[in-house]
Amino acid sequence: MALAVNDSNFDEVVVKSDKPVMVDFWAEWCGPCRMIAPIMEEISNEFSGRALVVKCDVDNSPGVAAKFGIRNIPTVLYFKEGKVADKQVGAVPKNNFVSKLNALF
Amino acid sequence: MTVCIFASSSSRINIEYAKAASELGTLLARADMDVVFGGGGIGLMGKVADSVLENNGRITGVIPVFMKEEGWDHPGVTKMIITPDMGERKRQMFSLADAVVALPGGVGTLEELTEAITLKQLGLFRGSIIILNTLNFYRSLTEFLDNMVEGQFLRDEHKGMWQIVSTPDEVMEYLSRNESWIHDPRSIAKI
Numbered sequence: 001m002a003l004a005v006n007d008s009n010f011d012e013v014v015v016k017s018d019k020p021v022m023v024d025f026w027a028e029w030c031g032p033c034r035m036i037a038p039i040m041e042e043i044s045n046e047f048s049g050r051a052l053v054v055k056c057d058v059d060n061s062p063g064v065a066a067k068f069g070i071r072n073i074p075t076v077l078y079f080k081e082g083k084v085a086d087k088q089v090g091a092v093p094k095n096n097f098v099s100k101l102n103a104l105f
Numbered sequence: 106m107t108v109c110i111f112a113s114s115s116s117r118i119n120i121e122y123a124k125a126a127s128e129l130g131t132l133l134a135r136a137d138m139d140v141v142f143g144g145g146g147i148g149l150m151g152k153v154a155d156s157v158l159e160n161n162g163r164i165t166g167v168i169p170v171f172m173k174e175e176g177w178d179h180p181g182v183t184k185m186i187i188t189p190d191m192g193e194r195k196r197q198m199f200s201l202a203d204a205v206v207a208l209p210g211g212v213g214t215l216e217e218l219t220e221a222i223t224l225k226q227l228g229l230f231r232g233s234i235i236i237l238n239t240l241n242f243y244r245s246l247t248e249f250l251d252n253m254v255e256g257q258f259l260r261d262e263h264k265g266m267w268q269i270v271s272t273p274d275e276v277m278e279y280l281s282r283n284e285s286w287i288h289d290p291r292s293i294a295k296i
Binding site for chain 2: 029030033072075092
């Protein structure tokens with residue numbers, strides 16, 4: 001299951017991770033965000049043990065959202081070794097998300 | 106309360122339309138209302154967004170991914186929701202809106218306004234629908250709607266679904282009443 005991250009645990013979970021991390025920035029009232037939520041769950045299961053997929057509610061995590069300049073949602077940031085390696089804005093097909101993640105290995 | 110604005114993306118229009126759009130944005134921000142709009146950076150959409158932001162208000166854009174890729178999005182909005190297509194954009198705007206306000210616009214604005222009226226007729230949207238009739242822009246549409254009633258394509262009581270006003274001040278007055286549509290949609294939909 002995609003773990004929830006927020007302002008207090010973001011560094012610990014995402015930045016310090018030794019595996020690639022996908023962070024799905026979303027909000028409860030965002031329809032396209034709800035559309036990609038099941039895709040994130042699938043990717044989380046398929047990459048279990050190799051990569052981490054987490055969700056960050058922008059309303060509950062203003063600090064993280066501001067730090068990474070998240071104004072568009074849904075936005076997925078890809079982290080490798082604590083740094084942003086790639087980005088996907090908008091609800092796109094699963095393959096697009098997966099190929100960007102595969103590129104990090 | 107969240108107010109959804111439908112408006113033109115054209116910049117080549119009479120300055121009076123732009124003035125009214127800016128005034129409305131200012132009033133909405135000062136009234137501490139949340140604003141939702143189509144996310145465009147130019148035309149009346151851009152004017153509303155600029156004025157909301159200048160007055161420290163909150164405005165959320167809803168824009169299809171292809172428009173964002175074309176660079177048609179407003180760069181400064183509080184939040185931008187990126188939708189896969191035009192249909193999802195409208196669904197998203199309606200899902201957030203407690204009321205809608207149509208400013209002058211082209212076919213896109215007309216389509217959003219008439220969808221709002223259609224949804225309200227069917228009981229799927231219950232908020233206020235306010236038409237800002239700057240420079241009497243919507244005169245021919247109101248005549249057309251009257252023709253529908255006259256020809257019994259639309260019931261007389263359906264005319265209560267929308268309010269036509271001349272100034273941004275009047276928009277605010279109707280928003281503050283926050284009337285919700287109480288007619289039983291199924292019975293009123295039967296013609």
